[in-house]
Amino acid sequence: MSAPMSAPTGGPAGTRVPVTAGVPPLGEAVLHRLPPVGLAELVERASRQTRVDRKYVVPLAELDHVLAGIGAGVEDGARVLEIDGARSFAYESVYFDTPDLVSYLGAARRRRRRFKVRTRTYVDAASCWVEVKTRGTRGTTVKERLPYDLVHRDVLDEDGLRFTAEVLDAAAVPLGDGDGIPDLRPTLVSRYRRATLHLPATDSRTTIDTGLTWTALGPDGTPSAPPLALAGMAVVETKTGSTPSSTDRLLWRHGYRPVRISKYGTGMAALHPGLPATPWHRVLTQDVGPHLVAA
Numbered sequence: 001m002s003a004p005m006s007a008p009t010g011g012p013a014g015t016r017v018p019v020t021a022g023v024p025p026l027g028e029a030v031l032h033r034l035p036p037v038g039l040a041e042l043v044e045r046a047s048r049q050t051r052v053d054r055k056y057v058v059p060l061a062e063l064d065h066v067l068a069g070i071g072a073g074v075e076d077g078a079r080v081l082e083i084d085g086a087r088s089f090a091y092e093s094v095y096f097d098t099p100d101l102v103s104y105l106g107a108a109r110r111r112r113r114r115f116k117v118r119t120r121t122y123v124d125a126a127s128c129w130v131e132v133k134t135r136g137t138r139g140t141t142v143k144e145r146l147p148y149d150l151v152h153r154d155v156l157d158e159d160g161l162r163f164t165a166e167v168l169d170a171a172a173v174p175l176g177d178g179d180g181i182p183d184l185r186p187t188l189v190s191r192y193r194r195a196t197l198h199l200p201a202t203d204s205r206t207t208i209d210t211g212l213t214w215t216a217l218g219p220d221g222t223p224s225a226p227p228l229a230l231a232g233m234a235v236v237e238t239k240t241g242s243t244p245s246s247t248d249r250l251l252w253r254h255g256y257r258p259v260r261i262s263k264y265g266t267g268m269a270a271l272h273p274g275l276p277a278t279p280w281h282r283v284l285t286q287d288v289g290p291h292l293v294a295a
Contacts, residue, residue, distance in 0.1 A: 036082030090123035214267035227295035
């Protein structure tokens with residue numbers, strides 16, 4: 001088992017990439033127009049774990065213009081998550097896969113019973129969860145999560161593996177050894193800053209991710225290749241029920257269409273060009289690839 005990654009509070013880094021590397025702050029000018037919403041209220045009103053996700057890649061220079069439309073009456077009551085005066089927050093996700101990349105290849109080959117396993121760290125709050133995503137009906141994403149030890153976020157301990165096995169079994173995802181425990185190892189870490197909007201008219205959320213970096217990990221959790229950064233672009237994601245949100249419609253009016261971008265799938269394909277990557281070919285060649293730089 002690998003040594004733990006450095007903690008957000010400034011623990012020893014060893015050979016690990018620091019948690020906040022390549023994650024510049026999101027400019028407050030983009031977000032200051034909207035009134036705030038607290039975390040507790042956001043969770044109560046718009047905590048969608050089963051949802052339809054639509055993702056867009058938008059130049060940073062256009063973000064203010066697009067969000068200004070939300071603040072100018074396109075979505076009455078829209079608010080931005082604010083915690084202790086901050087409106088954007090550092091995130092880290094460590095993704096896990098089998099030695100033969102069953103999770104990645106399931107997405108690359110568009111298998112119906114595909115899945116994704118990660119630890120999600122809220123860096124500013126120094127809190128961590130293990131999360132398992134599966135596919136629900138009609139293209140929905142179903143996410144199950146469990147509080148997790150921050151220090152061990154780059155490995156799955158017995159509790160994390162058992163939780164993962166239970167979720168996958170309930171979703172009828174065939175994975176595991178004779179005891180039903182999957183052999184999952186760290187493969188990728190993504191880091192970025194996120195701002196979150198609450199859109200009450202459609203009971204939905206919009207997230208804006210900037211400063212995205214990807215680092216490939218070896219089986220022991222150490223970086224196996226130089227990291228890549230998505231420069232000058234934001235990943236905007238809407239999380240709704242079956243009805244598109246006002247953010248979707250606003251982006252459509254500005255000429256943006258949903259793209260297939262997965263932080264795990266696209267990151268792995270960018271870092272490992274030999275892998276099959278048909279679902280992300282267009283986004284890699286047109287939306288992401290031209291903006292990838294060494295982090």
